[in-house]
Amino acid sequence: MRDPILFRRTDVLSPDESDYWKDLLYRVSKIGTEVEVAPPKGEARSRLETFLHEALGPSGSMENLGPFGVLDVTPEHSGLEVRFIGRQPHFEALHKQYSAIFAILQEGGARVRATCGLHFHLLTPTLAEPAPEIILANMWNLVRRYAPELRFLTSAGANRGALCRHRMYCSHLEMVRLSPGWMTMGKIAQELKDSPRTPEHQNFLNLEHLGFTTTGDILPLHLEFRFPDMHFSPLTVAAESLLFLGLLLKAVDLSQYGVVHVGKIVPWQRKVDLLDMLSNNDGDLATSGTGAVTDEVVSELSEGAEELLDLLAPVYDRIGHGAALEVLRALARRPISLLRSAGYSWEEIEGVLQEAMTADDVGLDDTDRRLMQGIELVEWSNLPSLEAWQWHAARELYLTPQELERRLQLLAKRRGVRWEPRLGTFMFTS
Numbered sequence: 246m247r248d249p250i251l252f253r254r255t256d257v258l259s260p261d262e263s264d265y266w267k268d269l270l271y272r273v274s275k276i277g278t279e280v281e282v283a284p285p286k287g288e289a290r291s292r293l294e295t296f297l298h299e300a301l302g303p304s305g306s307m308e309n310l311g312p313f314g315v316l317d318v319t320p321e322h323s324g325l326e327v328r329f330i331g332r333q334p335h336f337e338a339l340h341k342q343y344s345a346i347f348a349i350l351q352e353g354g355a356r357v358r359a360t361c362g363l364h365f366h367l368l369t370p371t372l373a374e375p376a377p378e379i380i381l382a383n384m385w386n387l388v389r390r391y392a393p394e395l396r397f398l399t400s401a402g403a404n405r406g407a408l409c410r411h412r413m414y415c416s417h418l419e420m421v422r423l424s425p426g427w428m429t430m431g432k433i434a435q436e437l438k439d440s441p442r443t444p445e446h447q448n449f450l451n452l453e454h455l456g457f458t459t460t461g462d463i464l465p466l467h468l469e470f471r472f473p474d475m476h477f478s479p480l481t482v483a484a485e486s487l488l489f490l491g492l493l494l495k496a497v498d499l500s501q502y503g504v505v506h507v508g509k510i511v512p513w514q515r516k517v518d519l520l521d522m523l524s525n526n527d528g529d530l531a532t533s534g535t536g537a538v539t540d541e542v543v544s545e546l547s548e549g550a551e552e553l554l555d556l557l558a559p560v561y562d563r564i565g566h567g568a569a570l571e572v573l574r575a576l577a578r579r580p581i582s583l584l585r586s587a588g589y590s591w592e593e594i595e596g597v598l599q600e601a602m603t604a605d606d607v608g609l610d611d612t613d614r615r616l617m618q619g620i621e622l623v624e625w626s627n628l629p630s631l632e633a634w635q636w637h638a639a640r641e642l643y644l645t646p647q648e649l650e651r652r653l654q655l656l657a658k659r660r661g662v663r664w665e666p667r668l669g670t671f672m673f674t675s
Contacts, residue, residue, distance in 0.1 A: 246556050250506035251499075252426045256379050258500045266380065267497045271564060273369045274493065275331030276339075276486040277316075280346075281361040281475055283324035285354035290324050296353040297327065301346065304330070307370075313346055323360035331368045334490050336566045339483035347477045351591075359402065359410050359531040361475035363482070366454075367468045367489050375462035381455075382425035382504045383496035384468070385433065388450045389424075390507045392417055392472075393519035394550040397543075398573070399485060400523070400582035401474035407532035408582040412524045414531075415471040416443040420450060421517050425504055431457040447471065468493075472524075476581050477591040480572050480598040487569035491557040494564070519546065543583070550577035565675045567658040568602050575601035612642055616652055620662065626670040634670060 258266065284290040297318045304311030307330055316328040327350075332338075369376075388395065396417075400409040412418075419440050423433045434452045438445050445453045446469075454467035470489055499505050507513050522542065527534030538546075554573055561570040575598055584594050609617070619625055619638060628634040639649040653671075656662055661674030 246505075247552060248509060248512065250508065251503035252506060254379055254503050256377065257503060258377065258379065258497070260501060262377075263497055263501050266376065266500075267494050269372070270369065270376070270493060270497065271490075272333075273371050274333070274490055275368045275370065276334045276489060277331030277366045277368060278329045278482065278486075279362070279364040279366070280327040280329070280350075281321055281323040281325070281363070282327070282350055282355035283358045283361060285356065288354070290320060293353050293355060294318060294320065294325055297325065297349070297355075300349045300353065301327070307331075313349075314342055315346070323358060323362075325355070331366060331370070334483075334486045336483050336487060336569045339486055340479050343479035343482045347479055347591075351477060357401070357475050357477060359407065359528075362410060362414055362471065363399075363401075363473045363475040363485075365470040365473065365485060365489050367466075367470070367493060369466045372464065372466055375458045375460075375464040376466050377500065378430050378461045378463060379500045379504060380493075380496050381430045381463050381466075383499045384493055385425055385430065385450065386505050386507060387492055387496055387499075388470075389420055390505065390516070391549065391553045392420065392449060393516055393523055394546055394553055394577075396472050396520065396523045397546040398488075398550045398576050398580050399473035400580050401476035401478075401585065402532060402535070402582045404586045405538070405583075406534065406536050407528050408535040408538060408580075408586075409474050409523060409533050411526045411528055411531055411533045413526060414447060415449050415524065416447055417449045417520050417524060419443050419448060421520070424507070426506065429461050430455075430463070431461050474582070476594075478581060478594050478598065480595055480602075481576065481581060484569045484572035484576070484598075487561070487566050488557075488573055490564075491560045491569075494560045495557055498560075547578055553577075562658070562661070563675075565660060571602045572598050612644070613652060613656070615642060616649075617656065617660075620656075620671050620673055623668065623670055623672070626668050628669040631664045631671075634664075 284293040301315045302312045303315040303317045305317060310330055314330050314332060316330050318325060318327050396409060402408040419437055423436055434455055437448055437452055449472050451469035451471055454469060455463055456465050458464060473485060522537045523533060523535060525533050554570060554577060558570060561567055581594060584597060625634060625637050628637055635646060635649055639646050653662060662671050663674055665672045
């Protein structure tokens with residue numbers, strides 16, 4: 246993180262408390278989405294609504310996932326909104342789910358327009374104890390600090406002059422002025438509720454579903470990220486889901502030290518200026534007017550997005566979703582908006598993102614699987630040293646030591662591996 250500044254707090258988490266909350270929130274957090282689409286041009290939305298009801302089989306119950314994880318399909322200002330039941334985020338499972346769903350949406354003629362958002366809800370339905378307020382404070386300030394980069398990374402407009410939806414749907418105006426450096430998160434939530442210029446539910450990061458205890462801690466913990474634009478990229482939805490989980494877990498890490506600051510005055514003002522360039526009400530219809538976003542500004546936003554992902558990278562190493570990080574890095578360089586403005590189709594966009602994923606996340610060959618089995622079942626143990634184990638495994642798998650090392654590095658990204666001297670073997674850490 247460039248120029249890190251922390252607000253000092255008396256309620257910082259101990260290392261043990263941090264480990265506890267990271268583990269607990271990883272176990273109980275679910276990510277659900279609200280997908281907004283428009284019907285075919287010139288066609289009443291009733292036909293598409295009927296088609297989606299029949300094809301998606303919404304369960305109507307949060308306790309019943311149904312065939313596609315769809316809760317309901319309802320009319321909305323953009324046309325139709327499809328709400329998904331939250332589930333524990335797993336990259337491959339989410340990719341598979343949204344691939345099937347987006348194929349059905351497109352089969353029915355659904356379109357993505359500038360009025361269409363893609364809202365992500367981070368829920369903790371089984372959390373039975375209040376989360377420390379400092380975790381929410383760090384989440385709030387992480388989103389504030391990297392707001393222009395997050396808006397850029399999740400943009401999906403169709404041309405350079407309209408990279409994203411306009412500000413009304415996901416306003417940053419209140420967020421940039423409200424700081425946990427001198428306000429409690431309960432006070433910030435109340436300010437958002439009472440704001441005369443931004444409806445509560447249309448904030449960049451919506452806090453309206455939170456609850457606060459008498460001591461200021463958080464229960465229920467339910468956040469809504471409203472800024473992503475709607476698109477038809479399953480890989481991106483899966484990666485964005487892991488992005489928001491990653492932000493939450495990083496907020497826990499930071500809570501051992503204080504509350505992260507948005508930055509020094511001049512860099513922070515530049516962040517606000519970037520937000521205004523990206524997210525405004527100056528475009529045609531429902532788009533932002535992004536003509537001021539030059540190639541130099543794009544490079545600046547990409548650099549900031551890479552900084553955020555470098556900060557989050559240890560989280561993905563820990564939870565074993567390296568594929569999500571690779572997709573996010575590709576989007577930091579060229580978000581969907583830039584790919585669409587360059588003429589890429591939805592299928593071609595998926596191809597670009599697929600290429601960005603590392604080989605082990607794309608697929609494992611038979612030798613990879615045999616190597617995994619050898620480690621999982623502790624087949625090659627009691628070797629006197631790490632080097633001796635590598636030579637033994639290489640002979641067993643008919644690999645050169647260099648090729649074995651390459652495959653071990655890929656497995657380390659996927660599962661994590663460590664040398665266990667007591668057993669004389671490698672072991673997985675996840």
